[in-house]
Amino acid sequence: xxxxxxxxxxxxxxxxxxxxxxxxxxxxxxxxxxxxxxxxxxxxxxxxxxxxxxxxxxxxxxxxxxxxxxxxxxxxxxxxxxxxxxxxxxxxxxxxxxxxxxxxxxxxxxxxxxxxxxxxxxxxxxxxxxxxxxxxxxxxxxxxxxxxxxxxxxxxxxxxxxxxxxxxxxxxxxxxxxxxxxxxxxxxxxxxxxxxxxxxxxxxxxxxxxxxxxxxxxxxxxxxxxxxxxxxxxxxxxxxxxxxxxxxxxxxxxxxxxxxxxxxxxxxxxxxxxxxxxxxxxxxxxxxxxxxxxxxxxxxxx
Ligand code: MEV
Numbered sequence: 561x562x563x564x565x566x567x568x569x570x571x572x573x574x575x576x577x578x579x580x581x582x583x584x585x586x587x588x589x590x591x592x593x594x595x596x597x598x599x600x601x602x603x604x605x606x607x608x609x610x611x612x613x614x615x616x617x618x619x620x621x622x623x624x625x626x627x628x629x630x631x632x633x634x635x636x637x638x639x640x641x642x643x644x645x646x647x648x649x650x651x652x653x654x655x656x657x658x659x660x661x662x663x664x665x666x667x668x669x670x671x672x673x674x675x676x677x678x679x680x681x682x683x684x685x686x687x688x689x690x691x692x693x694x695x696x697x698x699x700x701x702x703x704x705x706x707x708x709x710x711x712x713x714x715x716x717x718x719x720x721x722x723x724x725x726x727x728x729x730x731x732x733x734x735x736x737x738x739x740x741x742x743x744x745x746x747x748x749x750x751x752x753x754x755x756x757x758x759x760x761x762x763x764x765x766x767x768x769x770x771x772x773x774x775x776x777x778x779x780x781x782x783x784x785x786x787x788x789x790x791x792x793x794x795x796x797x798x799x800x801x802x803x804x805x806x807x808x809x810x811x812x813x814x815x816x817x818x819x820x821x822x823x824x825x826x827x828x829x830x831x832x833x834x835x836x837x838x839x840x841x842x843x844x845x846x847x848x849x850x851x852x853x854x855x856x857x858x859x860x861x862x
Pocket of ligand 1: 574688
C-alpha cells in the first residue's frame with residue numbers, strides 16, 4: 561500500500577500557474593491506496609470517496625506508460641481525506657494511485673518520472689493547474705516550486721518557534737473558475753497582471769531565504785504583501801478578509817489566503833505565544849480552525 565500527502569500553499573498561488581515560483585508544504589492529510597492485478601477483464605475501484613476519476617485516469621496513463629495490461633487492476637482507497645478544505649486531495653490520490661500501480665507491477669519510477677505522469681493525469685482531468693500540489697505529494701517537506709516542475713528545491717524549515725494557523729471560511733472554492741478569472745484579467749490588463757506576478761515572484765524568492773534564516777516577522781510581512789497582490793488579482797473574498805484582518809489584529813505576523821481563493825482556507829503566521837489569541841480571533845470572525853501539521857513526508861510505501 562502507498563500513501564501520499566495533501567498540501568498547504570504558503571506563498572505564490574496563481575502566479576505559479578504562469579511559471580512563477582511558489583512555496584508549498586506537505587501536510588498530515590494522506591491518501592492511502594493499494595493496487596493489485598486480478599487477471600479479470602475490467603478495472604475495479606473500491607473507494608470511500610465518490611469521485612474516482614483521478615484513480616481511473618491514473619490507472620489508464622500509468623499502464624500505458626509502463627506497458628502494462630490496461631485491464632484487471634483493482635485499486636482500493638484505504639484511507640482518504642475530503643476535498644472540503646482545498647488540501648490537494650486530487651493530486652494526493654493521483655500520486656498514490658500511480659505509485660501503488662508501479663509497486664504492484666514491480667516498477668521503480670524516479671520522482672521526476674512519477675511527477676510527469678501524475679501531472680499529466682491532473683491536467684487531463686482538470687484542464688488547468690501548475691502541478692505544485694503534485695510535486696508536494698511526491699517530494700513532501702516544504703518545497704520551492706517553479707516552471708511546471710522544472711525547478712523543485714527543498715526549503716529546510718524548522719517550525720519550532722512559530723505556528724501556521726489554518727482557518728477555514730466554510731465556503732468551497734472553485735479552483736478552475738478562479739484560474740479562469742485570473743486568465744481573463746490577464747487578457748484584459750496584461751501589463752498590470754504581469755507586474756503583480758513579478759511582485760509575487762520577488763516576495764516568494766525572498767521568503768525562501770527568510771524561512772531558512774528563521775526571520776519569521778519578515779516572512780509574515782511577505783505573506784501580507786502576497787495577500788495585497790491576491791486582492792488586486794480579485795481572488796480574495798469578504799470572508800477571507802474578515803479572518804485575515806482578525807488574525808492580524810490579534811497579533812499575527814502575517815496572514816493571507818491559501819490556494820485558489822474565493823473561499824477555502826486562510827493561513828496566519830504567529831509566534832507560539834500568540835497562537836491562542838489568534839485562533840480565538842479567527843473563530844470569533846466566523847472561521848473554523850483546522851489543525852494541520854506541515855513538512856510531512858512525501859509519497860511512501862506503508
Ligand atoms: C490552487 O491551490 C493554486 C492555484 O495556483 C492553482 C495551481 O497552481 O494549480 C490557484
